[in-house]
Amino acid sequence: MKLTEETINNLKLTIMKYPTTVIALFLSILFLSIHTEAKKPKCGAQLIHAIIAKKDPAFFSKQAAKRQEAQQNFQYKQGAFMKTTAQVTIPVVFHIVLNQNQINAIGGIAGIQKRIDSQMIVINRDYGRRNADSITIPSAFKARYANTGIQFCLAHRKPDGTSTSGADIITLPSTTRKIEETNPNGQDLFYDAKFTNGAFNTWDPSAYLNIWVCNASLGNDTNGILGLTVPPYFPNTFGYNPNEVGIILNYRAWGKRSTGFEPYISGCDKGRTLTHELGHYFNLEHIWGDDNGSCPGDAGYSDDGINDTPIQKDENYGCPTFPSVSCSVSAPNGDMFMNYMDYCDDICLTMFTTGQVAVMQAEVSTGGESYSLTQNNNICNWPAAIPSLQSTTPIQVAPNPCTQYCNVSYNEQPTQISVINTLGVQVWSAAPSAIGNTNTFINTQTLASGIYYIHVQFKDAMQIQKIIIE
Numbered sequence: 001m002k003l004t005e006e007t008i009n010n011l012k013l014t015i016m017k018y019p020t021t022v023i024a025l026f027l028s029i030l031f032l033s034i035h036t037e038a039k040k041p042k043c044g045a046q047l048i049h050a051i052i053a054k055k056d057p058a059f060f061s062k063q064a065a066k067r068q069e070a071q072q073n074f075q076y077k078q079g080a081f082m083k084t085t086a087q088v089t090i091p092v093v094f095h096i097v098l099n100q101n102q103i104n105a106i107g108g109i110a111g112i113q114k115r116i117d118s119q120m121i122v123i124n125r126d127y128g129r130r131n132a133d134s135i136t137i138p139s140a141f142k143a144r145y146a147n148t149g150i151q152f153c154l155a156h157r158k159p160d161g162t163s164t165s166g167a168d169i170i171t172l173p174s175t176t177r178k179i180e181e182t183n184p185n186g187q188d189l190f191y192d193a194k195f196t197n198g199a200f201n202t203w204d205p206s207a208y209l210n211i212w213v214c215n216a217s218l219g220n221d222t223n224g225i226l227g228l229t230v231p232p233y234f235p236n237t238f239g240y241n242p243n244e245v246g247i248i249l250n251y252r253a254w255g256k257r258s259t260g261f262e263p264y265i266s267g268c269d270k271g272r273t274l275t276h277e278l279g280h281y282f283n284l285e286h287i288w289g290d291d292n293g294s295c296p297g298d299a300g301y302s303d304d305g306i307n308d309t310p311i312q313k314d315e316n317y318g319c320p321t322f323p324s325v326s327c328s329v330s331a332p333n334g335d336m337f338m339n340y341m342d343y344c345d346d347i348c349l350t351m352f353t354t355g356q357v358a359v360m361q362a363e364v365s366t367g368g369e370s371y372s373l374t375q376n377n378n379i380c381n382w383p384a385a386i387p388s389l390q391s392t393t394p395i396q397v398a399p400n401p402c403t404q405y406c407n408v409s410y411n412e413q414p415t416q417i418s419v420i421n422t423l424g425v426q427v428w429s430a431a432p433s434a435i436g437n438t439n440t441f442i443n444t445q446t447l448a449s450g451i452y453y454i455h456v457q458f459k460d461a462m463q464i465q466k467i468i469i470e
């Protein structure tokens with residue numbers, strides 16, 4: 001194995017050549033996907049599991065033991081499927097690791113913020129059993145539609161305590177770059193998305209749920225995978241570096257589409273990639289058991305280990321019609337293809353089950369691998385005193401409190417001005433033509449009274465000013 005190192009525009013990326021065993025594995029997987037068109041790995045879970053299993057033959061038994069332990073703790077000891085924890089909230093940071101062309105393709109800084117806002121809404125609805133499309137869940141499965149009790153908030157404090165919009169933007173060199181290399185241990189397909197200038201760009205993984213948005217193409221497949229998760233139990237169980245823990249998202253499969261022109265991979269524009277990957281983060285597996293299309297009695301058959309998800313032969317794509325029976329033992333209702341842990345299009349994924357929720361709650365409860373994430377809600381509050389991010393471009397806001405309008409003035413031409421509420425949601429933004437050279441008026445009459453933050457983006461800096469609207 002040979003390590004090469006290059007420095008481009010101050011960005012040092014450590015690239016590892018594929019070990020031959022991994023190349024062989026990828027080729028076989030790519031070969032399979034070519035010859036069975038529909039069977040494309042949308043998510044990287046199977047790839048990463050196969051890579052670990054090559055190094056650690058006990059991988060699948062360790063994984064099953066972990067899941068069984070969680071189920072025993074949170075179902076059988078309680079005597080029933082039951083919710084055991086109050087609602088918890090987990091801080092999320094999005095590391096946007098893209099080149100300028102890719103950032104432009106998704107609408108620049110404003111587009112990124114819009115995707116983050118829509119993504120946060122989707123995962124909170126899906127994890128809070130509030131997704132409106134749950135009306136499509138067949139009545140046979142409706143009773144199992146469950147609330148995870150897990151909610152997510154956007155980080156507004158960096159690890160050093162200074163403010164952040166929740167987007168940590170890392171601009172790569174202008175050449176289009178695929179991020180699909182393995183780390184020195186041959187463990188992770190997208191290792192270098194997590195590196196900037198030779199060091200991990202991960203924010204404290206015991207306090208933040210780290211998400212990297214990158215160009216997750218795979219080989220010659222320009223769509224690549226939609227997402228890949230390193231769950232929090234990997235460091236203790238398989239020797240992963242804790243800074244690897246988190247979720248990789250394909251930059252064309254996150255957030256919710258708001259215009260017809262945005263680049264999205266077909267069927268993946270409703271924000272459900274992250275819903276699915278978060279399931280892996282909290283220790284769920286694919287609903288069909290990743291067993292290459294087996295039913296009970298077939299060689300190699302395995303299950304997702306969840307009692308209330310039906311036995312299912314293989315993954316589903318697109319949008320099947322209910323009932324779709326793949327293993328006769330599950331007749332007449334068949335596959336739960338609308339489960340978030342299947343591979344259907346976003347528009348057809350609508351539910352987690354009570355059994356899946358029991359496993360996820362084990363992860364966020366006392367003693368669980370993600371418990372520490374639930375103890376850091378202050379990360380989502382804006383710092384009381386927001387430091388000037390660049391003192392050479394100060395802004396002034398008057399009057400403050402604002403009554404009918406706020407006038408924000410500055411010395412340098414901004415590229416964007418927006419108003420963010422305390423939940424981190426953008427509630428107002430200036431049209432580019434409305435951004436003045438020296439000042440911009442913000443009409444606040446349509447905004448509810450309360451605390452807000454004006455974000456003024458300059459070419460090289462952002463200024464944030466807390467305001468009160470009366």
Ligand SMILES: [Zn+2]
Nearest residue numbers: 043044045286
């Ligand atoms: Zn998956």
